[in-house]
Amino acid sequence: MKGANLGEFEELVLLTIASLASDAYSVAICDELEKYTGRTAKLGVVHSVLNRLEEKGLAKSRLGEATSARGGKRKRFYEVSHTGKVALMKAKEVRENIWRNIPGFNLEGSI
Amino acid sequence: MKQKTEAKPPRWATRFLHWYCRPRLLEDLEGDLNEYFDRNVARKGVKKARLIYVLDVIKFLRPYTIRKIDFFHLFIHWIMIGSYFKTSRRSLVRNKLFSLINIIGLAVSMSVGLLVISIVNDLYSYDDFQEKKDRTYRVNTKTVEKGNSSELKLASTSIQVGEKIKEIIPAIEDVTILRPGFWGDAKVGDAKVGDAKFPMAATWADNSFLKVFSFPLIKGDAATALKEPYSLVLTEKTAEKLFGASDPIGKTVQFDTTSYIVTGVAQDVAKLSHLTFGALISLASLDAGHKNADLHSWANIWQNYVYVTFPEKTDISKHQAVLDRLSKQENKNLTARTVFVSLQPLKDIVLGGPLSNNIGPAFTPAVMWTLCGLAIVIILSACFNYTNLSVARSLRRSREVGIRKIIGAHRSHVLGQFMAESVIIALLALVFSFALFWVLREQFLGLDNHVGDIFSLDISFRNILYFILLAIATGLAAGFMPALFFSKMNALQVMKDVSNLKLFRRVGMRKVLIVIQFTLSLIFIAGTLIGYNQYKGLITFDLGFKTENIINIKLKGNKGAVVAKEIAQIPAVQDFSQSMMITSLGSTHGTNLTYGTDSTLVWMNMVDEYYLPLHQHKLLAGHNFRLKPEKGKESEIIVNQQVLKRFNIAKQNPEKALGEIVSVAGQKMTIVGVLKDFHYGSLENKIEPVMFRYLAEPATYLNVKIASKDLPGTMASIKSAWKTVDKVHELEAKFYDEQIEETYAQFSLIVKIIGFIAFLAICIASLGLFGMVVFTTETKLKEISIRKVLGASETGLIYLLCRGFLVLMVISTFIALPLTYLFFDKVVLTKFPYHQPISLTEMLGGSLLVMLFAFLLIGSQTVKAARNNPAKVLKSE
Numbered sequence: 006m007k008g009a010n011l012g013e014f015e016e017l018v019l020l021t022i023a024s025l026a027s028d029a030y031s032v033a034i035c036d037e038l039e040k041y042t043g044r045t046a047k048l049g050v051v052h053s054v055l056n057r058l059e060e061k062g063l064a065k066s067r068l069g070e071a072t073s074a075r076g077g078k079r080k081r082f083y084e085v086s087h088t089g090k091v092a093l094m095k096a097k098e099v100r101e102n103i104w105r106n107i108p109g110f111n112l113e114g115s116i
Numbered sequence: 117m118k119q120k121t122e123a124k125p126p127r128w129a130t131r132f133l134h135w136y137c138r139p140r141l142l143e144d145l146e147g148d149l150n151e152y153f154d155r156n157v158a159r160k161g162v163k164k165a166r167l168i169y170v171l172d173v174i175k176f177l178r179p180y181t182i183r184k185i186d187f188f189h190l191f192i193h194w195i196m197i198g199s200y201f202k203t204s205r206r207s208l209v210r211n212k213l214f215s216l217i218n219i220i221g222l223a224v225s226m227s228v229g230l231l232v233i234s235i236v237n238d239l240y241s242y243d244d245f246q247e248k249k250d251r252t253y254r255v256n257t258k259t260v261e262k263g264n265s266s267e268l269k270l271a272s273t274s275i276q277v278g279e280k281i282k283e284i285i286p287a288i289e290d291v292t293i294l295r296p297g298f299w300g301d302a303k304v305g306d307a308k309v310g311d312a313k314f315p316m317a318a319t320w321a322d323n324s325f326l327k328v329f330s331f332p333l334i335k336g337d338a339a340t341a342l343k344e345p346y347s348l349v350l351t352e353k354t355a356e357k358l359f360g361a362s363d364p365i366g367k368t369v370q371f372d373t374t375s376y377i378v379t380g381v382a383q384d385v386a387k388l389s390h391l392t393f394g395a396l397i398s399l400a401s402l403d404a405g406h407k408n409a410d411l412h413s414w415a416n417i418w419q420n421y422v423y424v425t426f427p428e429k430t431d432i433s434k435h436q437a438v439l440d441r442l443s444k445q446e447n448k449n450l451t452a453r454t455v456f457v458s459l460q461p462l463k464d465i466v467l468g469g470p471l472s473n474n475i476g477p478a479f480t481p482a483v484m485w486t487l488c489g490l491a492i493v494i495i496l497s498a499c500f501n502y503t504n505l506s507v508a509r510s511l512r513r514s515r516e517v518g519i520r521k522i523i524g525a526h527r528s529h530v531l532g533q534f535m536a537e538s539v540i541i542a543l544l545a546l547v548f549s550f551a552l553f554w555v556l557r558e559q560f561l562g563l564d565n566h567v568g569d570i571f572s573l574d575i576s577f578r579n580i581l582y583f584i585l586l587a588i589a590t591g592l593a594a595g596f597m598p599a600l601f602f603s604k605m606n607a608l609q610v611m612k613d614v615s616n617l618k619l620f621r622r623v624g625m626r627k628v629l630i631v632i633q634f635t636l637s638l639i640f641i642a643g644t645l646i647g648y649n650q651y652k653g654l655i656t657f658d659l660g661f662k663t664e665n666i667i668n669i670k671l672k673g674n675k676g677a678v679v680a681k682e683i684a685q686i687p688a689v690q691d692f693s694q695s696m697m698i699t700s701l702g703s704t705h706g707t708n709l710t711y712g713t714d715s716t717l718v719w720m721n722m723v724d725e726y727y728l729p730l731h732q733h734k735l736l737a738g739h740n741f742r743l744k745p746e747k748g749k750e751s752e753i754i755v756n757q758q759v760l761k762r763f764n765i766a767k768q769n770p771e772k773a774l775g776e777i778v779s780v781a782g783q784k785m786t787i788v789g790v791l792k793d794f795h796y797g798s799l800e801n802k803i804e805p806v807m808f809r810y811l812a813e814p815a816t817y818l819n820v821k822i823a824s825k826d827l828p829g830t831m832a833s834i835k836s837a838w839k840t841v842d843k844v845h846e847l848e849a850k851f852y853d854e855q856i857e858e859t860y861a862q863f864s865l866i867v868k869i870i871g872f873i874a875f876l877a878i879c880i881a882s883l884g885l886f887g888m889v890v891f892t893t894e895t896k897l898k899e900i901s902i903r904k905v906l907g908a909s910e911t912g913l914i915y916l917l918c919r920g921f922l923v924l925m926v927i928s929t930f931i932a933l934p935l936t937y938l939f940f941d942k943v944v945l946t947k948f949p950y951h952q953p954i955s956l957t958e959m960l961g962g963s964l965l966v967m968l969f970a971f972l973l974i975g976s977q978t979v980k981a982a983r984n985n986p987a988k989v990l991k992s993e
Contacts, residue, residue: 031148048148049175056141056180068143074154078147 011063011096017042018054019063019093023085030069030080031055055083063089123157125150125169133173138183145176193532203516204537214509215541217887218502221880222545225491225498226590227552228876231560232491233582234553234573236484242388242466242476247330248425251289252462253432255281255422256471261453271421271471276414276446277457278322278422284442285435289425292328295320296475297419298397300371301844304358313844314358315672318348318395320402326382328425329391335365336380342396345404348376349396351384376401387572390465390476414446417455418473423462432459477570490873493636497877499594500629501884502538506598508626508891513602514610521607530603538595539588546587564865597625630888630921631928633881634966638932640874641962646940646954647867653952654860655853659700660794662732663852665827667834668698669818670848674841676815682837688824693726694815698852701859702798709807710779711763718759719796719804720780722811728754728791730821737770738789747812753778754789756796758805780809798859799950819852827851878966885921886973893917893981901986910982917978918971925970929963 011019021037022029031052038046058064069080085093130146137145149172156165208215243249255277257270278293298318325331326338326349333341334352341349348369355364355378368375376397385392402411410416426432436458443456460468469480517530525533561568671679676694683689697705699721709718725741741752755778759765766772770790778785796806824830831849838847850858857864893900900913908916937959945951 031144032151048152048172049178052145052148052176053178053180074151075147076150078143078150080147081144 011092014050015054015058015063016093016096018051019058019085019089022064022083023090023093027082027084029083034083058089059083061088062086063092123153123162123165125153126166129170129173133176136177136183137181141181145181149173149176192529193536196529196533197536200533200536201540203533204540207513207537208541211509211512213890214505214887217883218505218541219545219548221498221501221883222495222542222590222594223548223552224876225495225880226542226545226549226586227556228494228873229491229586229590230549230553230583231556231573232487233586234557234575234579235487235571237576237579237582238388238571238573239466239479239484243390243462244388245330245386246389246462248328249462251426251428251430252328253424253426253459254462254465255424255457256460257417258456258458259417259453262451269471270417270473271465271475272418272473273420273422273457274414274417274455275412275420275422276416277442278420279412280442281422281424281439284438285424287426287430287435289427290324290328291422291424292325293322293399293420293422294325294391295399295402295420296393302358303370304367315845316354316357316394318397319393320399321393321396322399325396328423331382331385333380333382335363336378338380341380342398343400344377344379345398345400346374346376347379347398347401349380349382350378351382351394353384354394355381392476414455415450415453421475424459435459477566490869494873494876494880495590496593497633497636497880497884499590500633501880501887502541502594503597504626504629504884505887505891506534506538506595507601508888510598510601510605511895514605517602517605518607518610521605522611527603530605531599534599534602535592535595538598539591542587542591542594543584545590546583550583563868564861567865626888627924630881630885630924631931633877633884634925634928634970635932635935637874637877637881637966638928638963639936640870640877641966642933642936642959643940644867644871644874645958645962646936647863647870649955649958650945650948650952651860651863651867654799654863655857657795657799657950660733660792663700663856665822665824666731666852667820667822667831667849668852668855669820669834669838671815671818672842672845672848673814676818679818679838679841680820682841683818683820683834686822686830686833686837688822688826688830688833689820690823691726691730691821693730693819694724694811695727695817695819696722696811696815698817698855699794699796700798701855704797707781709759709763709805711765711776714763716762716805718755718762719806720809721796721806722809722813724811724815727819728808730819733794734792736790736792738774738787740789741810742788743810745810745812748783750783750810750812751785752788752810753780753785754791754808755787756791756803756806757793758803759807760790762805780807785809795950800948802949820849874962878969882969882973885970886977889917889921889974889977892920893977897981897984897989900981901984901989904982904984904986905990910979913982914975914978917981918974921970921974925967929967933959933963 017038018034021034021041025033025037031048034055035046035048035051038051055064055066059066063086064083065086066081066083069082071077071079133146133149134142149169152172153165153169156168160168246252254271255273257273258267259270260267275293275295278291282288282291296317296319298320300316300318301313302316303313321342323340323343325342326333332338333349336349341347350358350364358364358369359367364378364381367378369378370376382396402408439457439459443454447454447456466477467479467481467484470478520530520533557573561571561573669679669683676692680692680694684692697703704719705721706717706719708715723741725744728735728740735754736757738754741754743752745751755773757768757770760768760770760773763778765776765778765787773787773790776787778787791806791808793803794806795803797804820834822830834849835847838849896917900917903913903916937954940954945954
């Protein structure tokens with residue numbers, strides 16, 4: 006196991022879950038991701054990532070109420086677990102640390 | 117918008133998703149797919165949305181979504197198998213009658229299945245001992261005569277093809293040419309055996325014969341054994357016959373004036389070989405004296421066989437074009453016919469359907485599949501019994517199932533239990549059916565002279581494996597419906613109140629199964645009776661001449677007059693005649709007859725002046741042969757009415773046709789007599805033009821008319837008379853009537869087989885019916901008793917119980933009889949121009965018999981039930 010380390014796409018999905026708050030279910034996550042990144046997020050890919058996040062304990066899920074939409078099938082809502090929050094914070098920290106050590110002109114010059 | 121509410125994703129895809137997806141993920145996943153589907157319907161239309169849905173369902177087939185195989189549940193089956201055994205055994209022993217019905221039915225039906233399996237296995241293992249079986253091919257020939265539209269397919273071909281094929285197709289590894297048909301009296305120049313002669317047949321074969329085919333030599337060198345002219349390779353059996361125990365290698369065998377040297381001894385030919393021989397003669401012997409050009413011509417395609425081997429993994433399809441080119445080129449030199457050759461794999465020869473001039477047995481796959489179909493029908497019929505009885509008696513087992521379910525058995529466990537039970541019963545039945553198969557096998561091999569030659573029906577490991585597979589498949593087929601029924605049972609309902617169980621819910625299905633069983637039985641029995649009647653009609657048909665008490669003796673090179681003189685000593689012998697061939701047995705012999713400028717092939721027999729009166733042929737006009745000319749000086753000919761009709765001689769007036777001149781084989785002949793039409797060929801063909809010529813050359817057959825009541829005794833005296841004339845050859849004499857029966861032996865074979873199947877089908881169906889009647893009367897015993905107490909009469913009760921079953925019988929009769937009639941009238945009998953009409957008695961006779969039998973079965977049980985003392989039955993409640 007890679008442990009609690011986050012992959013790039015995993016991080017994005019987890020962040021999206023957090024941003025969607027109480028409305029985070031697979032289709033909505035896909036739509037949000039598309040909005041943020043501009044690239045199409047395939048349901049199958051997102052679904053498997055959600056499953057993996059839950060397996061790693063980074064996200065929790067519960068089934069919602071049944072509605073007449075979706076052929077009467079319930080949605081599975083996701084939220085970020087405590088470990089997930091820690092992992093997100095840690096990832097952010099790592100990045101910021103690195104950013105901090107980059108002299109500004111160097112990077113701009115390279116672009 | 118309307119479209120959106122109506123559109124639904126494809127159901128099968130959803131079902132597929134339900135099947136593979138883990139239950140935990142399923143609902144959410146399905147919901148997501150539905151949401152996307154609705155979206156796509158709005159954006160892209162229904163069709164596209166459905167397609168995307170299907171693709172998505174397939175895309176979601178990932179390791180994490182797939183349901184885990186429930187090893188635990190599978191494992192439980194293994195743990196429980198002991199328990200299944202125990203409960204199966206208990207239920208078998210408890211219901212002895214029903215177990216017996218099931219086991220007998222399955223055993224009887226499966227024995228037929230075993231027989232068919234060994235037959236099919238035999239057919240497929242033909243020539244298996246040939247090491248190059250997969251890459252050996254035979255050259256077959258197709259020929260069309262000029263002015264004749266139908267093409268003739270031959271297994272034989274010309275020697276020339278064998279000589280040229282390797283040149284034009286260099287990929288060929290080896291070619292061998294063989295030519296059966298050598299006949300002669302072998303004289304062994306050995307002092308020990310003396311001057312005795314042995315009649316024997318042999319096959320000419322060239323030197324690569326032993327290379328292409330795996331017929332190992334015990335003695336001699338296979339590489340050179342058939343190289344030199346006048347070399348002879350004997351099989352063990354022939355060598356034993358000619359030389360006894362002494363070593364035959366290097367010894368000479370004389371046929372007439374030619375001596376052959378034995379160069380090898382081969383193992384006896386295996387039974388399952390399409391090629392058989394008693395001795396091989398080197399093909400070079402044919403050309404040894406002088407080269408016979410006609411033998412090597414392209415059109416000489418009647419008696420030679422060419423086999424080739426290719427290296428492994430060769431695609432032979434591309435070589436056909438080369439052969440076609442050769443055929444076209446050679447056909448330019450032919451005037452009378454065209455000849456085309458093609459390759460046939462050795463492994464397809466036995467199942468390749470009949471070809472003219474074929475060697476070895478040949479079957480059309482259709483015959484084989486029909487046999488398989490018949491076996492399957494019989495086995496299914498027995499399975500129906502099992503299904504019917506098990507479902508009907510579900511009441512008895514429902515508590516057991518209920519308790520199992522409450523303790524925690526899954527549906528799949530109950531399903532497994534009942535499937536296992538039926539498989540156990542089928543395997544038990546297999547033991548009995550194997551014993552039955554042993555009896556059947558002997559009967560089958562003895563059915564007909566040929567059957568025993570073609571099949572060995574030996575038990576091999578492969579066969580046993582198939583037998584067990586058949587039993588398992590039968591068990592599964594039989595147990596499927598009951599198992600499904602039991603597994604669907606609601607445990608709570610069963611435990612609370614058994615009477616709640618809808619016992620007669622599947623009555624419809626049961627009735628349908630009974631009707632199917634009886635319809636099949638009736639079809640078979642009506643088919644048997646019609647077939648038997650037709651067969652009887654064929655062998656007693658009025659052929660247009662008399663065949664009673666005539667013995668045909670094959671002369672085998674002896675002078676007819678000499679044999680006749682010896683036989684004439686026997687008092688029972690009345691009359692003799694001699695002929696070239698025996699008519700009405702299916703074989704034909706024809707030559708061209710020319711009248712004016714018109715010429716056509718006319719069937720012919722050459723006879724002496726006693727033949728026509730002896731067979732009581734009717735002359736419409738003219739007289740019998742009067743001149744007794746020598747060979748080449750014949751001038752008289754007798755024809756039948758069809759000849760007059762075909763050539764329109766004298767406006768078909770027999771009297772006026774006399775004296776007309778026709779030409780046969782370049783000889784001018786005068787019509788001296790006109791015969792009433794008679795059957796020259798077999799009854800499968802219409803009457804065709806036939807001529808009789810005077811027999812100026814030595815006869816092939818001696819026809820002896822006898823007047824004895826003691827037919828076997830006369831035959832024995834003829835045999836001893838023959839011995840005084842010919843010491844070398846066995847007597848070959850047969851009654852004409854018996855020969856006619858042999859001609860139609862295949863039909864009697866078919867009738868016997870169908871009759872046997874009919875017998876089995878009726879037995880099995882009756883067993884099942886009996887079981888159902890016993891069950892119904894048992895369950896209705898209380899009802900009957902109450903009715904009786906209330907004043908119902910016995911006959912009324914019997915009628916009440918029988919009615920349901922009788923209706924089923926009548927329905928099957930109404931389905932079966934018209935079907936059979938149409939099948940025979942429109943399909944089978946159209947092939948026989950001289951068939952008997954289908955009579956009502958043979959249609960109804962069989963059904964009445966079956967109905968009577970069924971009625972007895974039903975009646976015996978219902979009478980028993982109706983006569984019960986109601987007080988006794990009701991008291992025990």
